[in-house]
Amino acid sequence: xxKKTIPIVKKIMSANDQIAEENQELLDxxxxxxxxxxxxxxxxxxxxxxxxxxxLSNQFNxxxxxxxxxxxxxxxxxxxxxxxxVIQINTGGECHLDALMVRSGLEKLDLSGIDLLIIxxxxxxxxxxxxxxxxxxxxxxxxxxxxxxxxxxxPNIYRGIQSLVLNKxxxxxxxxxxxxYFKNGIEALNPGAAFFPLSCKTGDGFARWTDWLxxxxxxxx
Amino acid sequence: MHELAVTESLLNTxxxxxxxxxxxxxxxxxxxxxxxxxxxxxxxxxxxxxxxxNTICENSTLVFxxxxxxxxxxxxxxxxxxxxxxxxxPSCGGMNLRTIQGDEFLLESIEIEKGLNKNE
Numbered sequence: 001x002x003k004k005t006i007p008i009v010k011k012i013m014s015a016n017d018q019i020a021e022e023n024q025e026l027l028d029x030x031x032x033x034x035x036x037x038x039x040x041x042x043x044x045x046x047x048x049x050x051x052x053x054x055x056l057s058n059q060f061n062x063x064x065x066x067x068x069x070x071x072x073x074x075x076x077x078x079x080x081x082x083x084x085x086v087i088q089i090n091t092g093g094e095c096h097l098d099a100l101m102v103r104s105g106l107e108k109l110d111l112s113g114i115d116l117l118i119i120x121x122x123x124x125x126x127x128x129x130x131x132x133x134x135x136x137x138x139x140x141x142x143x144x145x146x147x148x149x150x151x152x153x154x155p156n157i158y159r160g161i162q163s164l165v166l167n168k169x170x171x172x173x174x175x176x177x178x179x180x181y182f183k184n185g186i187e188a189l190n191p192g193a194a195f196f197p198l199s200c201k202t203g204d205g206f207a208r209w210t211d212w213l214x215x216x217x218x219x220x221x
Numbered sequence: 222m223h224e225l226a227v228t229e230s231l232l233n234t235x236x237x238x239x240x241x242x243x244x245x246x247x248x249x250x251x252x253x254x255x256x257x258x259x260x261x262x263x264x265x266x267x268x269x270x271x272x273x274x275n276t277i278c279e280n281s282t283l284v285f286x287x288x289x290x291x292x293x294x295x296x297x298x299x300x301x302x303x304x305x306x307x308x309x310x311p312s313c314g315g316m317n318l319r320t321i322q323g324d325e326f327l328l329e330s331i332e333i334e335k336g337l338n339k340n341e
Binding site: 002006010016127 | 226231
């Protein structure tokens with residue numbers, strides 16, 4: 001018997017990352033901008049997606065992959081009511097989507113002619129962040145009632161994002177929330193991340209978000 | 222809760238390398254976890270004990286090397302660690318920061334027990 005140390009130095013998530021890369025290659029080949037929308041439950045992911053579809057579906061072909069922990073079709077029904085192709089992925093209790101689940105979703109979607117694919121991740125901030133899916137941009141939706149100190153208290157869950165949507169700005173008169181303080185925390189953790197304070201309810205600030213998204217879609221062409 | 226999927230990935234990688242290197246069993250795994258990686262070592266350990274049963278990794282020890290989150294202040298160049306809470310630069314108070322350490326989640330090495338090899 002002999003003992004031996006085998007050096008490895010391998011990212012433990014590399015199996016998922018590899019499939020995510022293949023997903024992205026497929027989406028690149030079809031010029032489909034893909035965004036991964038993450039948030040805690042109740043921040044307004046579905047509201048953001050619905051309003052984005054209402055604003056952009058006359059200019060672009062949009063499809064949605066819906067991640068849910070249970071076979072509840074409330075969210076996907078709202079989207080298919082807008083005549084948008086939607087695939088629901090039921091994670092069977094898992095707290096996140098992974099690249100393999102998204103691959104199976106991509107196989108079920110007719111991708112021809114699609115300009116924008118929105119992936120709505122499971123409502124949870126901690127777990128989805130560890131799993132790349134093949135997206136071009138990962139977006140976190142935060143909201144005013146959650147408090148402006150969250151990037152400081154939970155730096156690990158506000159990491160690795162390219163865009164942050166701060167929803168429910170219509171509640172600012174009723175809640176102590178310092179937008180600059182919040183934004184500085186996000187910027188420190190994600191230098192250069194795009195920041196969009198808006199209200200999905202009133203539409204205030206929404207045009208800045210859709211203008212940014214339009215430019216990203218056009219850059220894919 | 223995502224640690225189950227993560228631990229499965231860890232097990233697959235460790236078993237692959239162990240088998241390729243003709244291991245009889247795996248004694249220990251050296252794992253690097255950054256503070257910003259959202260992976261909880263205790264949770265990985267919990268799943269490990271269950272899913273490594275009846276594999277070459279059964280009864281192996283997980284050794285966690287935890288790396289603190291480290292930032293560099295882009296205004297004054299000072300490097301500093303944080304423990305949990307994100308804080309401004311301790312030197313100039315600035316918030317123009319960049320992460321330089323803390324996202325890691327790596328299998329660095331494994332220690333294996335080899336059988337007697339006729340060629341050795």
